[in-house]
Amino acid sequence: MSFFQVEWSPAIVSSALVGGLLLGSCSAPAAPAAGPPPTIGPDSTVRVAAGPQYLRGPVHRFFWGKHYRQLWAVPIDAPVFNLRTAVPGGLTPVREGGSFQTKNLRLLDRNGVQYVLRSVDKDATKALPEGLRDGAIGRLMKDQTSVINPYGAYIVAPLAAAAGVYHTNPRLVYVADDPALGEFRQTFANALYLFEERPEGDQSAVSSFGRSAKVESSRKVFSNLVYNQQHRIDARWYLRARLFDMWLGDWSRREDQWRWASFPAAGGSTVYRAIPRDRDHAFFKFDDGLITHIIGWVKSNYQSFHQKIRLADVEGLNRAARPMDKSLLTYLTAQDFQQVADSMQRSLSDPVIHNALALWPKEVYAQAGAEFDENLRGRRDQLDEVAAKFYELLARDIELPGTDQSERFVIEPTGPGLVRVSQYGLHAGRPDSLVGQRTFDYRQTRSIKVFGLGGNDVFELRGLPDHRFSIGIYDGAGQDVVTLKTEGSAAKAATSVTVYDSGDGNTITVAKPVKVESYVPAATEFDAAGWLLRHRLF
Known part of the structure; x- marks a missing residue:
């Protein structure tokens, strides 16, 4: 061009x-x-x-x-x-x-x-x-x-x-x-x-x-x-x-x-x-x-x-x-x-x-x-x-897209000011396959947005990430599952995690302080075709 x-x-x-x-x-x-x-x-x-x-x-x-x-x-x-x-x-x-x-x-x-x-x-x-x-x-x-x-x-x-x-x-x-x-x-x-x-x-x-x-x-x-x-x-x-x-x-x-x-x-x-x-x-x-x-x-x-x-x-x-x-x-x-x-x-x-x-x-x-x-x-x-x-x-604000197939995203703290995000492909009858994984440091990264796009996706929070990260989970198309796995007093810790629920049949099992907000997805957040709009290709 x-x-x-x-x-x-x-x-x-x-x-x-x-x-x-x-x-x-x-x-x-x-x-x-x-x-x-x-x-x-x-x-x-x-x-x-x-x-x-x-x-x-x-x-x-x-x-x-x-x-x-x-x-x-x-x-x-x-x-x-x-x-x-x-x-x-x-x-x-x-x-x-x-x-x-x-x-x-x-x-x-x-x-x-x-x-x-x-x-x-x-x-x-x-x-x-x-x-x-x-x-x-x-x-x-x-x-x-x-x-x-x-x-x-x-x-x-x-x-x-x-x-x-x-x-x-x-x-x-x-x-x-x-x-x-x-x-x-x-x-x-x-x-x-x-x-x-x-x-x-x-x-x-x-x-x-x-x-x-x-x-x-x-x-x-x-x-x-x-x-x-x-x-x-x-x-x-x-x-x-x-x-x-x-x-x-x-x-x-x-x-x-x-x-x-x-x-x-x-x-x-x-x-x-x-x-x-x-x-x-x-x-x-x-x-x-x-x-x-x-x-x-x-x-x-x-x-x-x-x-x-x-x-x-x-x-x-x-x-x-x-x-x-x-x-x-x-x-x-x-x-x-x-x-x-x-x-x-x-x-x-x-x-x-x-x-x-x-x-x-x-x-x-x-x-x-x-x-x-x-x-x-x-x-x-x-x-x-x-x-x-x-x-x-590039590290300041991270956007992690899935696909229109089913994925599992695992978000877990790995130390003070650190959070690891892992993306797996879900496959019937065989183990999940690792697509990508990276550990983020709050001194470099201020926000992480995870987009499931299409497919029936799983978002798994294994503990509460450091509150200095702003983390958004965007469900996209499909019936998704969002869960928080934490124990005891950890559930009372401060965090800045928000689940954005489009209301299309998701199952969301999280406790405070994780926030759940209803929203109308933008075209660029919802599925694969929409994501292509970010690249001026659709």
């Missing part, structure tokens, strides 16, 4: 309007008319700049930022893309796609394997009402494409491989006016693109997708997770990918920015590993103009790629992915976070960084290589601190 589509619209458009009114002379001029495309043939190269129209004068840069304007304007040599020879048997264009920002062309090879051409240049103005696209606001929005490094995605693949993160393998290409484009010729000809595999379906031949025979969308995977206990996420793998996002400064990590490699596991279950995609906003540079700096201060998720990640900004940097993080990292401990961060720091050595940057066209490396080398090394050295802060933010 596009940065301009989702995140910019209210803040940037209004700011652009104000800026356009107050600074009329600074508004982005219309792009210069493009010259005729070069005459070229297949299997050749062309010298071309990604976006010379983003060059601006000093006054405009003062207010609206330097960004990556110089990189957009530098000419580089790019190979001409040949649909007939790009892969054995050639490629057939089948479908135009993309968001409000990026223009995509989906391609199929002779075996039905999917590839995609993704435009290097962007056009955010499609998110605007038609009447605003050609005016000052539209020009300013288009101008801010310069916050994106046009060649950023090009170096992510070798860095991801070193970090142990799945990745696409983009190649920078120039698409000429090729008759093989067919009906898409007029729209896609004469521009720079990234050509890469599309992570979907059978990818057993692609090592950077784990050679998974079944790569699936976030909608499919998250549906499986909340409907069926047999499906689970490799949480440490996902955490590694998320720390990698932060290292790159890639804050636009919503659910649709991911695909999932599936693997069969013991007992007929399925394990999913994350495949990040769409690195348009890696290395984002936004805060180097007066107005954009003010906007970035207000909208803390607009993080710029500097040598240091400010720990105070870690929350904003991860805002787009927060619903996913809260669901998928629930049972990982602080030690897990530190171990993953330490491993990544060792993997992302100085030579790894240098060799990745050396893949850039020489003109790009000459302009940005030294800065990026310094920034990537500085941010790498912070990963342990960033991981600790990330854990701290």
Whole structure:
């Protein structure tokens, strides 16, 4: 999902309007008319700049930022893309796609394997009402494409491989006016693109997708997770990918920015590993103009790629992915976070960084290589601190979802200021299976909410948790059982446990001080379908 589509619209458009009114002379001029495309043939190269129209004068840069304007304007040599020879048997264009920002062309090879051409240049103005696209606001929005490094995605693949993160393998290409484009010729000809595999379906031949025979969308995977206990996420793998996002400064990590490699596991279950995609906003540079700096201060998720990640900004940097993080990292401990961060720091050595940057066209490396080398090394050295802060933010308020199958949740104090929550799958005729377990410390965690969702669930309180935890039990759909097992004077202890009873036939056997409250469940609390609303996937 596009940065301009989702995140910019209210803040940037209004700011652009104000800026356009107050600074009329600074508004982005219309792009210069493009010259005729070069005459070229297949299997050749062309010298071309990604976006010379983003060059601006000093006054405009003062207010609206330097960004990556110089990189957009530098000419580089790019190979001409040949649909007939790009892969054995050639490629057939089948479908135009993309968001409000990026223009995509989906391609199929002779075996039905999917590839995609993704435009290097962007056009955010499609998110605007038609009447605003050609005016000052539209020009300013288009101008801010310069916050994106046009060649950023090009170096992510070798860095991801070193970090142990799945990745696409983009190649920078120039698409000429090729008759093989067919009906898409007029729209896609004469521009720079990234050509890469599309992570979907059978990818057993692609090592950077784990050679998974079944790569699936976030909608499919998250549906499986909340409907069926047999499906689970490799949480440490996902955490590694998320720390990698932060290292790159890639804050636009919503659910649709991911695909999932599936693997069969013991007992007929399925394990999913994350495949990040769409690195348009890696290395984002936004805060180097007066107005954009003010906007970035207000909208803390607009993080710029500097040598240091400010720990105070870690929350904003991860805002787009927060619903996913809260669901998928629930049972990982602080030690897990530190171990993953330490491993990544060792993997992302100085030579790894240098060799990745050396893949850039020489003109790009000459302009940005030294800065990026310094920034990537500085941010790498912070990963342990960033991981600790990330854990701290997620640990404050915990949400533990069940599935639409039957579960048993056991909540028990394990010492002063400590409470352990265990989640089991219930199975007829065989022992319960442990889904996840974690001990929480009141010094890190202030609230824990347990959602049974569908199925006939059991919530078992084995004693009264420390009153410094606020614990909520949400029954969801199904006829659930809630019990409190305690002895003697322990029943008189102070606690902050509330059972939220939707009144659909539950059996609740608890004594004071546990509170029972009637409530009307929100859609996001009641069942699997509702839970998907938290992830914008239903």
